[in-house]
Amino acid sequence: DAGITQSPRHKVTETGTPVTLRCHQTENHRYMYWYRQDPGHGLRLIHYSYGVKDTDKGEVSDGYSVSRSKTEDFLLTLESATSSQTSVYFCAISAAARGQETQYFGPGTRLLVL
Amino acid sequence: DQQVKQNSPSLSVQEGRISILNCDYTNSMFDYFLWYKKYPAEGPTFLISISSIKDKNEDGRFTVFLNKSAKHLSLHIVPSQPGDSAVYFCAASAGYSGGGADGLTFGKGTHLIIQP
Numbered sequence: 713d714a715g716i717t718q719s720p721r722h723k724v725t726e727t728g729t730p731v732t733l734r735c736h737q738t739e740n741h742r743y744m745y746w747y748r749q750d751p752g753h754g755l756r757l758i759h760y761s762y763g764v765k766d767t768d769k770g771e772v773s774d775g776y777s778v779s780r781s782k783t784e785d786f787l788l789t790l791e792s793a794t795s796s797q798t799s800v801y802f803c804a805i806s807a808a809a810r811g812q813e814t815q816y817f818g819p820g821t822r823l824l825v826l
Numbered sequence: 827d828q829q830v831k832q833n834s835p836s837l838s839v840q841e842g843r844i845s846i847l848n849c850d851y852t853n854s855m856f857d858y859f860l861w862y863k864k865y866p867a868e869g870p871t872f873l874i875s876i877s878s879i880k881d882k883n884e885d886g887r888f889t890v891f892l893n894k895s896a897k898h899l900s901l902h903i904v905p906s907q908p909g910d911s912a913v914y915f916c917a918a919s920a921g922y923s924g925g926g927a928d929g930l931t932f933g934k935g936t937h938l939i940i941q942p
Contacts, residue, residue, distance in 0.1 A: 716869075745929050747929075747932075752934060753934060754830075754832075754915060754932035754933050754934040754935055755870070755915065755917075755930075755932040756932070757929040757930070757931075760929050770929055771931075802869050802870070804869075809872055810885065812872075812874070812875045813858070813875065814860060814872040814875060815860075815872070815930060816872065817862075817869030817870045817871075818869050819868060819869050820867070820868070820869050
């Protein structure tokens with residue numbers, strides 16, 4: 713499972729409040745990613761990081777920011793949560809598996825914005 | 827515009843038979859393709875991948891075929907087992923085969939149901 717944990721696993725919050733989701737990995741992987749999954753959309757990339765303090769935007773980055781101050785932690789912040797950000801959020805790292813490059817995913821955080 | 831398309835939202839297959847899941851892509855820059863399996867309330871799990879320099883890759887019961895000219899790939903599962911019931915996602919990337927890079931573009935998924 714590549715040692716990926718996400719916290720919290722579930723969160724309910726109100727519109728307009730800031731929310732921070734945490735992704736933690738224990739295996740010193742360089743690349744980390746945040747995706748969201750919504751019905752009818754598959755998974756969509758929000759932001760990614762290619763090293764400490766090196767981040768870039770993905771397909772659906774509006775309303776989100778990220779920070780990576782140390783290799784093992786990648787934080788996703790919803791600056792002012794909206795109902796459209798109700799979703800399941802997955803963190804991933806890039807690694808090799810069985811000789812193939814892939815991304816390993818964390819268990820997800822289910823976020824409900826009321 | 828969807829760059830990775832899985833046109834079958836669901837597929838039902840009898841246990842022991844072959845399951846074939848299809849995926850089409852439009853971005854000719856994609857050169858690495860992956861299949862993931864996802865159970866409810868869990869993260870996606872990597873199944874198999876293929877680079878555009880190959881047309882087939884096998885791993886146990888799973889085989890992925892790539893037809894670059896048609897921009898089409900398929901995942902074959904033989905024989906299908908009850909534990910294979912899950913949502914399967916096709917994903918693609920440009921320049922990924924060296925690791926890292928810009929993230930993956932996913933299809934919407936196909937819900938595979940294996941019937942006893």
